[in-house]
Amino acid sequence: MAKREIIKERVPVPERDPKERIRDFREVKLGYTPQLAMEEAKRCLQCPHSPCVKACPVNVPIPQFIKLIEEGKFVEAARKIKEENILPSVCGRVCPQEIQCEGACVVGKVGTPVAIGALEAFAGDHEASIGYEKIEIKKKTGKRVAVVGSGPAGIACAADLIKMGYEVTIFEALHQPGGVLVYGIPEFRLPNEIVERELRFLQDMGVKIELNFIVGKTKTIYELLEEFDAVFIGSGAGLPYMLNIEGLNLNGVYSANEFLTRVIFMQGYKFPEVDTPVYTGKRLAVIGGGNTAMDVARTAKRLKDVEEVFVIYRRSKEEMPARIEEVKHAEEEGVVFKTLTNPVRFVGENGWIKGIECVKMKLGEPDESGRRRPIPVEGSEFIIEVDSVVMAIGQGPNPVVVDGVKEIKRGKKGEVLVDPETLMTDLPGVFAGGDVIRGGSTVIVAMGDGRRAAKGIDRYLKEKN
Amino acid sequence: MFQILKKKELAENVDEFVVRAPLIAKKAKPGQFVIVRVTAKGERIPLTIADKDPEDGTITLMVQRVGKSTFHMSCFDEGNSLRDVVGPLGRPTEIKKWGHVVAVGGGLGLAPIHHIALGVKEAGNRLTTIMGFRRKDLIFWEDKMSVVSDRVIVTTNDGSYGMKGLVTDALLNLIEKEEKIDRVICAGPVPMMKAVAELTKDYGIPTIASLNPIMVDGTGMCGACRVTVGGEVKFACVDGPEFDAHQIDFDELMNRLRMFKDKEELAMREFQRKHCGCRGS
Numbered sequence: 001m002a003k004r005e006i007i008k009e010r011v012p013v014p015e016r017d018p019k020e021r022i023r024d025f026r027e028v029k030l031g032y033t034p035q036l037a038m039e040e041a042k043r044c045l046q047c048p049h050s051p052c053v054k055a056c057p058v059n060v061p062i063p064q065f066i067k068l069i070e071e072g073k074f075v076e077a078a079r080k081i082k083e084e085n086i087l088p089s090v091c092g093r094v095c096p097q098e099i100q101c102e103g104a105c106v107v108g109k110v111g112t113p114v115a116i117g118a119l120e121a122f123a124g125d126h127e128a129s130i131g132y133e134k135i136e137i138k139k140k141t142g143k144r145v146a147v148v149g150s151g152p153a154g155i156a157c158a159a160d161l162i163k164m165g166y167e168v169t170i171f172e173a174l175h176q177p178g179g180v181l182v183y184g185i186p187e188f189r190l191p192n193e194i195v196e197r198e199l200r201f202l203q204d205m206g207v208k209i210e211l212n213f214i215v216g217k218t219k220t221i222y223e224l225l226e227e228f229d230a231v232f233i234g235s236g237a238g239l240p241y242m243l244n245i246e247g248l249n250l251n252g253v254y255s256a257n258e259f260l261t262r263v264i265f266m267q268g269y270k271f272p273e274v275d276t277p278v279y280t281g282k283r284l285a286v287i288g289g290g291n292t293a294m295d296v297a298r299t300a301k302r303l304k305d306v307e308e309v310f311v312i313y314r315r316s317k318e319e320m321p322a323r324i325e326e327v328k329h330a331e332e333e334g335v336v337f338k339t340l341t342n343p344v345r346f347v348g349e350n351g352w353i354k355g356i357e358c359v360k361m362k363l364g365e366p367d368e369s370g371r372r373r374p375i376p377v378e379g380s381e382f383i384i385e386v387d388s389v390v391m392a393i394g395q396g397p398n399p400v401v402v403d404g405v406k407e408i409k410r411g412k413k414g415e416v417l418v419d420p421e422t423l424m425t426d427l428p429g430v431f432a433g434g435d436v437i438r439g440g441s442t443v444i445v446a447m448g449d450g451r452r453a454a455k456g457i458d459r460y461l462k463e464k465n
Numbered sequence: 466m467f468q469i470l471k472k473k474e475l476a477e478n479v480d481e482f483v484v485r486a487p488l489i490a491k492k493a494k495p496g497q498f499v500i501v502r503v504t505a506k507g508e509r510i511p512l513t514i515a516d517k518d519p520e521d522g523t524i525t526l527m528v529q530r531v532g533k534s535t536f537h538m539s540c541f542d543e544g545n546s547l548r549d550v551v552g553p554l555g556r557p558t559e560i561k562k563w564g565h566v567v568a569v570g571g572g573l574g575l576a577p578i579h580h581i582a583l584g585v586k587e588a589g590n591r592l593t594t595i596m597g598f599r600r601k602d603l604i605f606w607e608d609k610m611s612v613v614s615d616r617v618i619v620t621t622n623d624g625s626y627g628m629k630g631l632v633t634d635a636l637l638n639l640i641e642k643e644e645k646i647d648r649v650i651c652a653g654p655v656p657m658m659k660a661v662a663e664l665t666k667d668y669g670i671p672t673i674a675s676l677n678p679i680m681v682d683g684t685g686m687c688g689a690c691r692v693t694v695g696g697e698v699k700f701a702c703v704d705g706p707e708f709d710a711h712q713i714d715f716d717e718l719m720n721r722l723r724m725f726k727d728k729e730e731l732a733m734r735e736f737q738r739k740h741c742g743c744r745g746s
């Protein structure tokens with residue numbers, strides 16, 4: 001192939017004006033038009049060793065799909081991606097591309113990397129807009145598999161299993177399927193419509209989804225094993241961590257899970273048109289520096305009652321684990337960052353939070369994670385006045401699903417332990433993947449697990465015969 | 466969708482629903498609850514499984530109208546369906562053969578008390594039930610409780626029926642008569658449970674209270690339901706809802722139940738404004 005000239009600057013993805021977009025929950029990024037996508041696709045150098053592919057957790061054939069976009073073959077591009085990743089419209093929007101595919105892009109060494117994520121979302125959206133092709137399903141095996149949880153891990157596992165000819169039923173605890181894609185990630189980053197259409201497609205392929213069904217409560221894993229030949233657990237990491245400091249149970253103190261469940265999942269931002277209330281007052285602070293913290297801050301910014309939003313983080317901005325793009329979006333939307341600041345106490349009045357006592361931090365030597373360890377500056381305590389606070393400091397696997405199932409071993413953080421190859425637990429026929437085995441990860445990693453488990457299940461059931 | 470097979474008004478602002486939910490009916494144990502979403506725009510509200518019939522595949526809910534969601538639910542009739550019902554949630558009541566158990570219930574507290582009473586009796590205990598109401602016309606389920614209890618004591622604040630006074634007066638009565646009480650289980654308004662706990666603590670009677678904090682998911686995912694028990698933070702939906710009453714921080718619970726007061730009043734006003742032909746909307 002003729003050597004291409006490097007185009008340093010990326011074709012920008014059109015976005016809505018911050019002043020306008022903080023007034024609603026509609027998507028912030030407008031996405032590429034076909035022209036813009038084709039133009040951006042030209043920037044890909046089609047590297048033969050494609051480092052981008054190696055940096056993608058599921059090895060999406062990146063140069064190939066980008067080539068198809070360049071040639072205007074958008075549907076083919078989407079199908080190319082789907083060989084490895086069935087949710088391009090989702091992953092193109094939410095993958096932390098800067099540390100995955102785009103982080104390794106050769107063009108990034110001299111300019112901005114190729115917009116792999118935006119191109120992936122474009123291809124996925126384009127295919128969806130013209131309707132999916134009918135997927136060929138292998139001869140029915142007559143075997144049944146139960147999938148626990150309808151998040152990315154469960155969706156990916158169910159999709160592969162149904163294509164292999166298994167009968168698949170997903171059991172979901174909540175009243176709406178999608179996992180974090182619907183109960184965590186806000187609509188202004190990932191519209192629910194997209195998740196709904198992918199789930200509809202899954203059901204069209206024959207996957208059954210049973211809502212309001214809590215495995216471990218409505219039925220146990222043991223009972224599922226009586227009805228199904230194998231079980232996949234993709235129940236995620238729905239157990240919120242809390243700061244165990246004074247004032248934790250004051251009114252106005254939330255976990256990120258509660259806040260996002262109320263506002264995003266239950267659509268409390270439409271209250272009183274919908275019934276789920278949320279109390280914020282005028283000043284809200286978010287504690288944490290990850291993607292969840294950014295989602296909470298940006299969600300809060302969009303609520304009618306809220307005037308000011310703070311992000312309190314104990315290290316500096318450079319150490320923030322959140323995606324750069326999300327930090328940028330939050331800043332554009334007027335979120336105020338209070339970095340090198342650590343909360344030590346929630347200050348209350350008559351049972352309601354009124355302020356957060358914080359201490360200033362400075363950075364010391366790097367710790368095990370390689371990030372510089374924050375150390376409190378003595379005598380630097382001060383109070384940030386707030387009406388509400390949301391803790392976004394991480395979460396762990398929820399034990400309900402495996403409660404009382406002693407064969408399934410769990411690690412220190414409650415994560416379900418599996419064989420790294422097959423993803424089978426110590427209970428034969430029961431597999432697990434996604435956040436429930438990792439404590440927390442990403443959409444694409446969870447999907448990768450779902451697919452690996454599907455292979456593991458297929459092998460297990462064939463060998464069992 | 467979960468169909469309502471029977472509905473009955475038990476007293477002013479209290480309805481009983483028999484709902485088709487075969488999987489839950491099969492699993493439900495005393496002390497457990499469900500989360501109900503009345504309509505597609507509804508919030509998730511916890512309601513105790515007051516009774517069950519695994520053969521018929523039904524559960525019984527007893528609902529006290531206190532705000533938007535419970536009033537909306539009372540618009541639903543036999544044949545209508547509730548949008549979502551999920552469960553059974555929470556830990557079942559610890560039930561052993563203790564000897565003489567006194568169950569104390571007021572208002573919506575009778576929902577857990579009834580199911581717990583069934584379990585307590587089945588385990589071979591002697592059971593005294595104390596039921597408290599404000600006045601005679603608010604009394605319900607005296608018959609139902611009489612069937613499961615060895616003795617039922619009804620109290621009314623104004624003395625219009627049964628014993629005049631509060632449930633704690635009746636309980637103190639038993640204690641003063643030197644009846645041997647091995648365990649007290651209470652459920653109802655927080656001030657009532659707090660008063661029961663204070664009384665039995667003085668006499669060293671083990672006491673369990675079934676708590677009703679604000680919940681959302683009911684599966685340990687959100688932490689809305691956190692309560693302080695023995696100085697530790699617990700999630701009532703998965704660690705409870707029943708706890709050692711002598712260890713519970715009732716004042717904190719009472720405070721947390723006020724968290725959404727202003728919004729709830731707004732929701733109720735809006736509902737009343739639009740209320741008419743609300744059925745199934």
Ligand SMILES: Cc1cc2nc3c(=O)[nH]c(=O)nc-3n(C[C@H](O)[C@H](O)[C@H](O)COP(=O)(O)OP(=O)(O)OC[C@H]3O[C@@H](n4cnc5c(N)ncnc54)[C@H](O)[C@@H]3O)c2cc1C
Nearest residue numbers: 149151152153173179180184215236434435441442443446
């Ligand atoms: C606010 C937030 C923002 C995030 N942003 C990003 C991002 O931008 N990019 C990214 O890649 N990742 C992001 N993540 C992480 C990502 O969402 C998760 O890693 C991913 O969703 C994990 O997928 P999963 O299928 O393992 O679990 P989940 O998505 O958590 O799905 C689990 C499902 O199982 C159900 N379930 C749980 N227990 C039971 C049970 N007992 N019975 C039946 N069903 C059950 C749950 O209700 C849920 O629907 C974010 C996470 C959060 C919380």
Ligand SMILES: Cc1cc2nc3c(=O)[nH]c(=O)nc-3n(C[C@H](O)[C@H](O)[C@H](O)COP(=O)(O)OP(=O)(O)OC[C@H]3O[C@@H](n4cnc5c(N)ncnc54)[C@H](O)[C@@H]3O)c2cc1C
Nearest residue numbers: 510512513528529532533534535573576677679680722729
């Ligand atoms: C484990 C448990 C079991 C319960 N069992 C029953 C029962 O069997 N029968 C019954 O009538 N009631 C029961 N309740 C209480 C019932 O859930 C509330 O009365 C109901 O949610 C009120 O909703 P509303 O919209 O009608 O009233 P609102 O006006 O919204 O609220 C009135 C008051 O109810 C409380 N409340 C509001 N939302 C919730 C919520 N999501 N969860 C819990 N409490 C809330 C608050 O203190 C509030 O001030 C139970 C609660 C719990 C936690």
Ligand code: SF4
Nearest residue numbers: 056060091095100101
């Ligand atoms: S799945 Fe995610 S990491 Fe892989 S190519 Fe797509 S956007 Fe990049």
Ligand code: SF4
Nearest residue numbers: 044045047052105106
């Ligand atoms: S590294 Fe960048 S330029 Fe090279 S193939 Fe991948 S996307 Fe294209």
Ligand code: FES
Nearest residue numbers: 683685687688702
């Ligand atoms: S109700 Fe959400 S954790 Fe208990």
Ligand SMILES: [Mg+2]
Nearest residue numbers: 532533534729
């Ligand atoms: Mg309400």
